[in-house]
Amino acid sequence: MMHRIQCKCGALQGHIQGAGTCSRVVCYCADCRGFTKFLGCSDDVLDAQGGTEIVQLAQPRVVFSQGQEHLAAVRLSEKGLLRWYADCCKTPIGNTLANPKVAFIGLIRASLDPSMIEKDFGSNVAVVHVDSAIGEPKPVQKGLFGTIMRFIWLVLSMRISGQYRRSQLFNESGDPVVTPTVLTAEERKVIKADI
Numbered sequence: 001m002m003h004r005i006q007c008k009c010g011a012l013q014g015h016i017q018g019a020g021t022c023s024r025v026v027c028y029c030a031d032c033r034g035f036t037k038f039l040g041c042s043d044d045v046l047d048a049q050g051g052t053e054i055v056q057l058a059q060p061r062v063v064f065s066q067g068q069e070h071l072a073a074v075r076l077s078e079k080g081l082l083r084w085y086a087d088c089c090k091t092p093i094g095n096t097l098a099n100p101k102v103a104f105i106g107l108i109r110a111s112l113d114p115s116m117i118e119k120d121f122g123s124n125v126a127v128v129h130v131d132s133a134i135g136e137p138k139p140v141q142k143g144l145f146g147t148i149m150r151f152i153w154l155v156l157s158m159r160i161s162g163q164y165r166r167s168q169l170f171n172e173s174g175d176p177v178v179t180p181t182v183l184t185a186e187e188r189k190v191i192k193a194d195i
Contacts, residue, residue, distance in 0.1 A: 003120045004113045005062065005093070007086030012067035012093070016107075016120075021154050022057040023147045024121050025106070028139065029129035032095075034076050034191040035083045038183070039090040045110050050134040050195070053109040055121050056147070058154050059096065060166035062105055068168070073180035076188060082180055084169065086111075100174045103164035104154045 003016040032052040036042040045052055064071070072087040075098075084093040084105075094107040109117065126143025133139050158164040171177055183191065 003116055005064075005107065005111050007067070007070065007089050007091035007093070007111060009086075009089035009091075011088040012064065012070045012086040012091075014062060014064035014066075016057065016061050017063050018061055020058055020061060021150050021157075022055055022121050023143075023150045024117070024125045025054045025056060025143070025147055026051040026125055026127050026139075027054055027106075027129050028052075028127075028131075028133040030132050030192065030195055031076055031080065032129075033132075033195040034188075035074070035085075035092060035095075037191050037195055038074060038076070039085055039092055041090055041092065041110065045092060045108065048135075049139060050132070051127075051139070053125070054095070054106040055109070055112065055117070056104055056106045056151060056154070058158050058163070059103040059105045059169060060158065060163050062094075062107070062168065064168055068177075071169075071178055073176055073178050075180050075182045076191065078182060080182075082169075082176055096169060098176070100167060100170035101159055101164050102155050103158040103167055104151060105169070 006013040028051045036045045070086045070088040073082045073084050081095045092108040093111045094105045096105050126147045130138045130141045
């Protein structure tokens with residue numbers, strides 16, 4: 001499999017290589033919404049109730065082939081997830097933990113090929129963090145247990161095999177390849193308003 005990854009303007013490009021464990025998830029958490037608000041792309045990314053569609057898979061499967069200089073990252077708080085995006089056109093790419101040994105990434109649909117998502121990643125979609133969804137009735141949570149089990153398997157298999165070291169998002173010292181911007185409390189408050 002060679003699922004294409006690219007930003008909206010096409011400057012940052014890559015693909016997902018090989019097959020492996022993955023999960024499709026729609027996340028309704030406020031931080032995912034905050035990320036799209038930070039980038040100014042909420043209308044392009046979120047569903048009607050504020051959900052972000054994500055494909056979780058092993059980080060080393062993500063290979064950037066051009067435009068890595070456009071890769072940027074933000075943390076909505078000191079301890080928040082690393083949220084990766086293309087700074088050329090503010091396309092969200094994906095979310096990771098700051099620990100390179102926990103080598104999963106949640107790729108955001110906006111950076112994937114929508115016509116190939118079901119074929120490449122299956123039709124089962126988990127729905128999580130529904131309490132934070134916008135409006136009523138809230139979506140029904142589903143698939144959380146399977147998503148957690150696949151996440152644990154992904155992380156363990158990458159760790160045991162040492163493959164986590166092949167991620168293009170972290171350098172040999174285990175630091176992110178770009179220094180993430182960390183939002184101040186004030187910036188965070190602005191992001192969190194009305195979401």
